[in-house]
Amino acid sequence: MANPTLAIVGRPNVGKSTIFNRIAGERIAIVEDTPGVTRDRIYAHGEWLGRKFNIIDTGGIDIGDEPFLTQITEQAKIAIDEADVIVFVTSIKEGVTDADERVAKILYQADKPVILAVNKVDNPELRNEIYDFYSLGFGDPIPVAGTHGIGIGDLLDKVCQAFPDDQKQVDDQSIKFSLIGRPNVGKSSLVNAILGENRVIVSSVEGTTRDAIDTKFVAPDGTEYTMIDTAGIRKKGKVYENTEKYSVLRAMQAIDRSDVVLVVLDAETGIREQDKHVAGYAHEAGRGIIIVVNKWDTVDKNGYTMHQFEQTIREEFQYLSYAPIVFVSAKTHQRLNRLPALIKQVDQNHSQRIQSAVLNDVLMDAIAHNPTPTENGRRLRVYYATQVAIKPPTFVIFVNDPDLMHFSYERYLENQIREAFDFTGTPLHLIERKRK
Numbered sequence: 001m002a003n004p005t006l007a008i009v010g011r012p013n014v015g016k017s018t019i020f021n022r023i024a025g026e027r028i029a030i031v032e033d034t035p036g037v038t039r040d041r042i043y044a045h046g047e048w049l050g051r052k053f054n055i056i057d058t059g060g061i062d063i064g065d066e067p068f069l070t071q072i073t074e075q076a077k078i079a080i081d082e083a084d085v086i087v088f089v090t091s092i093k094e095g096v097t098d099a100d101e102r103v104a105k106i107l108y109q110a111d112k113p114v115i116l117a118v119n120k121v122d123n124p125e126l127r128n129e130i131y132d133f134y135s136l137g138f139g140d141p142i143p144v145a146g147t148h149g150i151g152i153g154d155l156l157d158k159v160c161q162a163f164p165d166d167q168k169q170v171d172d173q174s175i176k177f178s179l180i181g182r183p184n185v186g187k188s189s190l191v192n193a194i195l196g197e198n199r200v201i202v203s204s205v206e207g208t209t210r211d212a213i214d215t216k217f218v219a220p221d222g223t224e225y226t227m228i229d230t231a232g233i234r235k236k237g238k239v240y241e242n243t244e245k246y247s248v249l250r251a252m253q254a255i256d257r258s259d260v261v262l263v264v265l266d267a268e269t270g271i272r273e274q275d276k277h278v279a280g281y282a283h284e285a286g287r288g289i290i291i292v293v294n295k296w297d298t299v300d301k302n303g304y305t306m307h308q309f310e311q312t313i314r315e316e317f318q319y320l321s322y323a324p325i326v327f328v329s330a331k332t333h334q335r336l337n338r339l340p341a342l343i344k345q346v347d348q349n350h351s352q353r354i355q356s357a358v359l360n361d362v363l364m365d366a367i368a369h370n371p372t373p374t375e376n377g378r379r380l381r382v383y384y385a386t387q388v389a390i391k392p393p394t395f396v397i398f399v400n401d402p403d404l405m406h407f408s409y410e411r412y413l414e415n416q417i418r419e420a421f422d423f424t425g426t427p428l429h430l431i432e433r434k435r436k
């Protein structure tokens with residue numbers, strides 16, 4: 001089951017993003033640099049005393065050019081829609097303001113726990129002023145100081161207590177996948193077309209997120225799939241629905257719950273900047289990826305068109321070189337029947353395990369053909385490698401000195417592994433460790 005979600009709300013400048021970064025901590029810093037992925041995060045993973053959860057900084061979701069009060073109102077609504085627990089941040093510096101009361105009014109409508117945090121309580125004397133905040137009506141305010149990390153542990157204790165109990169792990173062998181992409185590329189059309197091609201066995205399985213509706217179906221070969229709906233897809237019409245940050249947020253939540261992600265592009269409009277953001281998040285999350293070019297029916301084609309489009313994609317999404325590309329049409333159903341088998345193949349590759357002996361044969365051959373690099377007269381030595389994880393396949397390579405492993409040589413080793421085994425559709429993680 002998916003991890004619970006915490007959303008942070010409050011008027012601007014109370015310290016929401018400071019607290020968000022505190023909670024997400026190093027997790028944000030360690031994500032690898034993927035071109036096109038924006039650095040101002042609104043969604044991250046957190047962990048407190050072994051409990052894993054997701055965090056949303058609603059303050060980072062700007063709702064177009066709307067006036068300030070509309071912005072904070074809509075942000076509070078997003079928190080109510082998306083989160084299991086809401087942390088309402090205020091500041092001791094300004095005390096209770098009209099804007100705080102405005103936020104409070106929206107949050108009264110939430111039928112989920114709201115925890116009130118009073119930020120910027122940098123020193124103990126300020127604690128006397130905290131009583132004013134009872135007037136907001138959310139019980140005991142928790143004093144914190146985001147910049148110093150004071151009180152964050154107490155806050156997270158409260159948050160974790162308020163999370164719903166761990167849902168029972170249902171025995172579900174189905175392959176989970178989602179379709180992500182910017183608005184209008186045809187995600188909902190594809191969802192409906194794919195369901196039309198297959199036998200739906202349980203429709204509308206209640207997801208963990210309020211709006212998420214998952215659908216299970218069986219492909220003609222008998223394989224079960226669960227299609228994770230990025231709510232935006234089938235439930236359109238909210239004010240904040242069309243903002244880029246919100247669609248990225250939905251995409252990230254869906255990616256989190258998927259084995260395989262279908263990154264949908266639009267053949268009619270071509271590739272846009274926002275496509276790269278969405279694809280970058282899928283890549284960073286380490287899921288299996290298939291690039292689906294939709295609306296192929298709209299393109300005037302000759303013998304080279306598909307090849308040219310493919311080349312453009314390879315240039316624009318270099319980090320996704322492992323992802324297969326399919327050209328489809330939700331309108332005419334062209335090639336849609338190929339998707340289930342491809343998703344299944346990618347899922348298998350994503351969870352494939354390679355025996356150490358076989359893996360080491362491949363690596364030693366690779367090194368014999370193309371010797372390891374040297375730096376200042378010192379040569380990289382590779383002793384042995386072993387696969388330590390799946391989803392995505394992760395290999396630890398024991399070496400004399402990890403600093404001697406150049407990016408290009410690592411790329412070479414990765415390519416050799418890919419030539420020896422079918423890892424189509426899955427990223428591979430290579431980690432160098434110094435042998436003790």
Ligand code: GDP
Nearest residue numbers: 012013014015016017018059120145146147148
């Ligand atoms: P947001 O707009 O609610 O996301 O607020 P930010 O996190 O951007 O913080 C707004 C300002 O308050 C920044 O200048 C922060 O450095 C400052 N700030 C955040 N937390 C604290 C705190 O605990 N104490 C003090 N004194 N300042 C803080």
Ligand code: GDP
Nearest residue numbers: 183184185186187188189294295298329330331
């Ligand atoms: P979403 O926002 O990504 O869910 O996109 P929609 O499924 O709502 O589709 C956006 C528009 O593209 C709608 O007008 C669809 O009818 C149209 N559309 C979707 N798929 C196709 C396709 O394969 N071919 C054509 N010609 N139009 C499509």
